Amino acid sequence: MNLWLILAVNSVTLGGLLFLLSAGFSLIFGLMRIPNLTHGSMFMLGAYLGVTCIALGLGFWTSALLAGLGVALFGAVIERFVLRRLVGAELAQVLVTLGLSFMVADVCLMQWGGDPIAVDTPPLLRGAAKIFGLAFPMYRLGIIVIACVIAIALWLLLERTRLGAMIRAAVDDPQMARVVGIRVSHLFTIVFALGAGLAGFAGVIGGPILSVYPGLDQDMLPLALVVVILGGTGRLLGSLVGSFVVGFLYNFGQAMFPELAYVVLFLPMLIVLVVRPQGLFGRVPL
Amino acid sequence: MKPAALVIALLLLVAVPFWVGNSFYVNIAAQILIYAVLALGLNVLVGYAGLVTLGHAALFGVAAYAGATLINAGHGPVVVAIGALGATLIATAIFAVLALRGTGLGFVMITVALGQIAWGIAYRWISLTNGDNGISINTRPAPFGLSLASANAFYWATLVVFLITVGAMAIFVASPFGAALCGMRDQPRRMTALGYNVWLTRFLAFLFSGFWSGVAGLLYLYYNQFISPQTVALSASAEALLMVIAGGTATLLGPIVGAGLVIIMKDVASAYIERWNFVLGAIFVLIVVFMPEGLVPGVARVWRRRR
Numbered sequence: 404m405n406l407w408l409i410l411a412v413n414s415v416t417l418g419g420l421l422f423l424l425s426a427g428f429s430l431i432f433g434l435m436r437i438p439n440l441t442h443g444s445m446f447m448l449g450a451y452l453g454v455t456c457i458a459l460g461l462g463f464w465t466s467a468l469l470a471g472l473g474v475a476l477f478g479a480v481i482e483r484f485v486l487r488r489l490v491g492a493e494l495a496q497v498l499v500t501l502g503l504s505f506m507v508a509d510v511c512l513m514q515w516g517g518d519p520i521a522v523d524t525p526p527l528l529r530g531a532a533k534i535f536g537l538a539f540p541m542y543r544l545g546i547i548v549i550a551c552v553i554a555i556a557l558w559l560l561l562e563r564t565r566l567g568a569m570i571r572a573a574v575d576d577p578q579m580a581r582v583v584g585i586r587v588s589h590l591f592t593i594v595f596a597l598g599a600g601l602a603g604f605a606g607v608i609g610g611p612i613l614s615v616y617p618g619l620d621q622d623m624l625p626l627a628l629v630v631v632i633l634g635g636t637g638r639l640l641g642s643l644v645g646s647f648v649v650g651f652l653y654n655f656g657q658a659m660f661p662e663l664a665y666v667v668l669f670l671p672m673l674i675v676l677v678v679r680p681q682g683l684f685g686r687v688p689l
Numbered sequence: 690m691k692p693a694a695l696v697i698a699l700l701l702l703v704a705v706p707f708w709v710g711n712s713f714y715v716n717i718a719a720q721i722l723i724y725a726v727l728a729l730g731l732n733v734l735v736g737y738a739g740l741v742t743l744g745h746a747a748l749f750g751v752a753a754y755a756g757a758t759l760i761n762a763g764h765g766p767v768v769v770a771i772g773a774l775g776a777t778l779i780a781t782a783i784f785a786v787l788a789l790r791g792t793g794l795g796f797v798m799i800t801v802a803l804g805q806i807a808w809g810i811a812y813r814w815i816s817l818t819n820g821d822n823g824i825s826i827n828t829r830p831a832p833f834g835l836s837l838a839s840a841n842a843f844y845w846a847t848l849v850v851f852l853i854t855v856g857a858m859a860i861f862v863a864s865p866f867g868a869a870l871c872g873m874r875d876q877p878r879r880m881t882a883l884g885y886n887v888w889l890t891r892f893l894a895f896l897f898s899g900f901w902s903g904v905a906g907l908l909y910l911y912y913n914q915f916i917s918p919q920t921v922a923l924s925a926s927a928e929a930l931l932m933v934i935a936g937g938t939a940t941l942l943g944p945i946v947g948a949g950l951v952i953i954m955k956d957v958a959s960a961y962i963e964r965w966n967f968v969l970g971a972i973f974v975l976i977v978v979f980m981p982e983g984l985v986p987g988v989a990r991v992w993r994r995r996r
Contacts, residue, residue, distance in 0.1 A: 665809030
């Protein structure tokens with residue numbers, strides 16, 4: 404019984420991390436119509452930057468924020484100077500993101516070496532919390548809280564601000580958005596940087612659980628892809644539900660069928676693709 | 690002019706073991722031919738059907754893994770070939786049914802996800818695939834009693850398969866089926882209006898493409914006598930796609946030139962630097978940004994302009 408509960412907590416934690424990763428992925432896909440294949444690399448790059456900041460003596464949370472900002476800046480540079488050159492050629496953009504992901508992975512390997520790096524849990528959240536007589540690791544609960552806060556912040560940003568209204572307009576109909584005077588190409592840069600920054604931030608706060616290692620990018624990217632295929636693109640709710648579904652499937656799959664964890668992950672995606680290709684909450688098919 | 694050029698090219702290819710001498714280079718030539726078969730197969734989808742897939746290494750891998758499993762179970766080369774290609778066709782059909790639910794970039798995304806799942810199975814399903822350690826085999830087949838153990842003999846056997854592939858591609862390109870596929874790439878709605886079944890044609894093209902990827906996978910298994918999850922990784926799919934795009938999509942010669950280019954660069958690069966993945970990524974970015982049409986059409990255009 405206790406084991407299942409712990410697994411459930413872990414699943415929700417992973418779901419929270421995946422939400423941070425895939426919310427940006429989904430927004431970028433919704434707005435720019437490209438699957439950003441550097442997204443896993445952003446997660447890993449953020450994690451490594453965070454490790455370096457922590458090694459420099461900065462606090463965990465400061466490091467996480469700095470790494471997120473750094474990756475956001477990197478994302479903005481990529482969007483502004485590489486992807487912008489290829490506007491209209493979506494396929495070329497995807498291939499460029501793929502090429503960049505290999506370059507980032509190799510630079511990380513060069514800079515930080517091939518050994519996994521463990522990240523210490525921040526002192527404030529060490530230990531366990533007792534709830535109903537059961538011990539839960541504080542840090543995992545902390546991640547769930549952070550994910551909820553960011554989900555609400557993103558929702559407010561998208562639904563309650565002028566910027567959010569412009570993004571929603573551009574997701575729904577980019578041409579009309581341009582006609583009414585929204586500078587859609589600026590939104591591209593902002594959303595790409597925001598998505599990259601969230602992924603980088605998620606990389607750092609995922610560090611104490613996942614640790615940081617070469618290949619982290621290749622582990623996270625398919626999870627983000629499955630989340631978005633399940634949940635549908637360009638919708639926050641889709642990413643949220645998709646993330647938790649994938650979090651549960653991944654953890655329970657690994658615990659119950661360790662050899663087939665990937666197949667367990669893949670079956671629901673298969674069913675969704677066959678029955679509802681636009682995803683559970685999406686409006687447009689892929 | 691053209692038949693003469695073909696004959697000369699053919700003679701040059703047959704004579705490769707004599708003019709390169711060293712068996713190291715003969716092996717590289719065999720590798721180029723194997724990957725050229727894969728790239729030609731991939732080109733059916735990427736070039737003629739306009740469906741860019743990033744999961745093709747998985748199909749290549751299915752053939753190799755199925756072949757290795759059958760060989761280690763003690764089956765002969767004929768059973769191995771039928772089993773491996775059959776398994777590839779089944780995997781391809783699953784890929785096709787799922788991926789064709791998406792269009793454009795959704796298609797790309799689904800193939801990435803499917804390819805990563807194949808990688809996950811190769812890596813994690815240890816009782817089937819032996820995980821990270823991979824599967825070794827210790828024989829090469831001996832068709833008609835001819836041993837393929839030496840580098841030269843294996844090169845010639847690969848060349849035969851390669852020529853069959855090129856022939857099949859030439860027939861495919863000239864066939865009404867190939868023309869219909871190109872029509873669907875450019876104007877799917879008009880083709881539907883003309884009464885063509887777009888989905889079915891694409892599905893069959895996917896199977897055709899997967900079949901040749903499986904052939905390449907089986908050749909690779911016999912060449913390398915070892916298969917590991919690295920073979921089905923995303924970077925392997927990206928390499929195959931780079932071959933097609935670098936050489937020139939929807940041309941017969943492009944994928945062959947691309948395969949040669951990538952394999953030679955990979956071997957040269959890995960002899961001097963460890964950073965092949967960085968080089969692969971950088972070439973990808975440079976080609977897409979500066980020469981999106983690929984080398985063969987690009988050079989042909991320059992050539993025509995000069996004349």
